[in-house]
Amino acid sequence: MIGTWNLVRLALRRDRIILPVWIIAIVGITLSTATALEELYPVGQARQQLSLTANTNPAFLAMLGPLRDAHTLGGLLAWRWGLLAALAAGVMSMLLVTRHTRAEEEAGRLELIGSTVVGRHAPLAAAVLTAFGANVLIGGLIVALLLGKGLPAEGAIAFASSITVTGWAFTAVSAFTAQLSENSRTANSMAGAVVAGTYLVRAAGDSAGDSGPTWLTWLSPLGWAEQVHAFAGDRYWVFALPLALVVVLLTTSAVIVTKRDVGLGLLPTRLGSARGAPSLRSPFGLAWRLQRGSLIGWTAGLFLLGVVYGSIAQAVGDMVNDNPLMKKVISAIGGSGGLIDIYLATIFGMIGMISSIYLVQATLRLRSEETSFRAEPLLATPVSRPAWVASHFLFAIVGGALVLGAAGLGVGLTHGLREGDVGGILPRMLGAALAQLPAAWVVAGIALVLFGLFPQLTGVTWGVLGACLVLTMFGPVMKLPQLLMDLSPFTHLPKLPGATWTAEPLLWLVGAALVLVAAGFAGFRRRDLTT
Structure with a gap:
């Protein structure tokens, strides 16, 4: 000892x-x-x-x-x-x-x-x-x-x-x-x-x-x-x-x-193939090999989470209707549709922040590969720095859409089957889930900026995500100033499926994410490895 x-x-x-x-x-x-x-x-x-x-x-x-x-x-x-x-x-x-x-x-x-x-x-x-x-x-x-x-x-x-x-x-x-x-x-x-x-x-x-x-x-x-x-x-x-x-x-x-x-x-380690698969000839193929397990696990997990929340949507609506005070508080959270839609909007907001954990993990895999000295031999080949970063960050961009889509699919199928209207409810649930994506991209962009410019501070991304959770989910209950709650990108999302869909806040968030991503790429091109 x-x-x-x-x-x-x-x-x-x-x-x-x-x-x-x-x-x-x-x-x-x-x-x-x-x-x-x-x-x-x-x-x-x-x-x-x-x-x-x-x-x-x-x-x-x-x-x-x-x-x-x-x-x-x-x-x-x-x-x-x-x-x-x-x-x-x-x-x-x-x-x-x-x-x-x-x-x-x-x-x-x-x-x-x-x-x-x-x-x-x-x-x-x-x-x-x-x-x-x-x-x-x-x-x-x-x-x-x-x-x-x-x-x-x-x-x-x-x-x-x-x-x-x-x-x-x-x-x-x-x-x-x-x-x-x-x-x-x-x-x-x-x-x-x-x-x-x-x-x-x-x-x-x-x-x-x-x-x-x-x-x-x-x-x-x-x-x-x-x-x-x-x-x-x-x-x-x-x-x-x-x-x-x-x-x-x-x-x-x-x-x-x-x-x-x-x-x-x-446990004994399973020996791999003596020859690498053809897919490993590109940085994207290697990134898929490294990231696929996490992506599949998160997709399945959020689908099951969507199934659980979709199955109790009707029961929550009945409970809220029987409690006038709860009805008033949930209505204050946001949204202008029915009470079940407002409940689902709150659930999708939470799912959006949960999915951001996956986006951050996929992005910070870059730092893990760098500090484990696996990136340096790879970059000594004709693989360029932007191509290597893009190969992993692609899973934050596209993988985030798959994860959120799986959650929307789970909610839409179970809630639609209970209501007898899968064809009408499923597209609305998918849209409400994917509407969370621009805010999640902003969080992933922050992770990439820290990786590119301040790699020693990449852990701060988890603090940023935690702050977003507190400001968005508990800000209204804790009666925090609106200016403070606006610091979370999730605060600016339309409260779908209950609210009216507006593209403007989503476009602003996408623009902010693009700026952050560009800064992250530029920063990594100019700094030394493992610094």
Whole structure:
């Protein structure tokens, strides 16, 4: 364990931008959600109607779980945000651990560090401690915020602890998957599959009904977080399950670390073809080989997300109609169509920002290739710098359209089938989804500008995306100044499908994206590599 604390300091230094973004986002959304629920559901009939709708609609149960106590603000918060906050903490922990373990081995830096006075267990321990500390900080801040809103201390601690301990559980999962493969992307994919699988298993258990396999919820760490019953009984004994999982997986990972060679995984690496495919003769073919897995995964994921949101559109419309205050607040968000269209407009706004994560990932793959010293040999061939940049940035431009189109297709098919009008609803949903694309292009353009001009600051792009999320989704609820909310490109998009379509803001956003992209290309042509 020698050198563990020095490696913790190094991890905090490297994550000084992205880690605070995660923490502020999770804690900030918790506060804004509590504030919004307080206004949307005052004590009385509105909460009773919400409880009836939430606990009888299978789509709501699958997405958020059961609403156990609609009479208190804490109970509403635990239902509306508890599961999603635990999921966000799990994803943060997964990415954090892989970044500081398997990714470091793959890049060869861990072998260099290991040649100094550093114990064999120190890198894994440092990554785990960093993730544990981030989750503890999130939990502590949430407890302080909820106590400040007058919620009972016991429920606040149970709610925050369910988020923290779930983050610990997925920290252990990621520590284990990092030992299996010698590729960081494969390790992240395996851990991500576990996260997605636990969400789906829990969803199946929650939506099964009294006569179905509700026991499936107990097979999922996310289900354990839900079974704590924060603000509705506070069952602390449930924490024994994720803590036991943490002990088993971390112990197993620590043993595997001492049994394998540095840089290798427990699973054997599949040998590739002795000859490269003809498609790899161009930079675009190589970029497709590197980016295709991410593009296919994001396309499938957002299609499924669209299916979920499309399936509950009608139920949300009925619930809103029964709550005059909620009807007023949702109408204030934007849009001039029916309440279901306004709900869908809000959903598409959120999907647009989620899709921006993919666009940023596709763009920043350029920086990853550069810092891994794979770009320099490629650019030593007749491949030009603009061609290499364009080969990857194409996936941000065209891939973003595919991802958003998949989400629109999912919403349009499910909502259209429920309404019996697929031919009329599907084109409207596709148009509403693709209307988010210019704003997502602006975010990708910012990532390309930072890559081309200030490559050391490419991580700032995630902070920009987080700020866009807060300003667009929670600005109206938090009553922020309009001038401040206008800093987000997503604020300027028409609220489709409910609002009247106007091309002017979309053209302005496309123009801004073109300027940013041109600046990024020009900057990269003039700077040195790996600077």
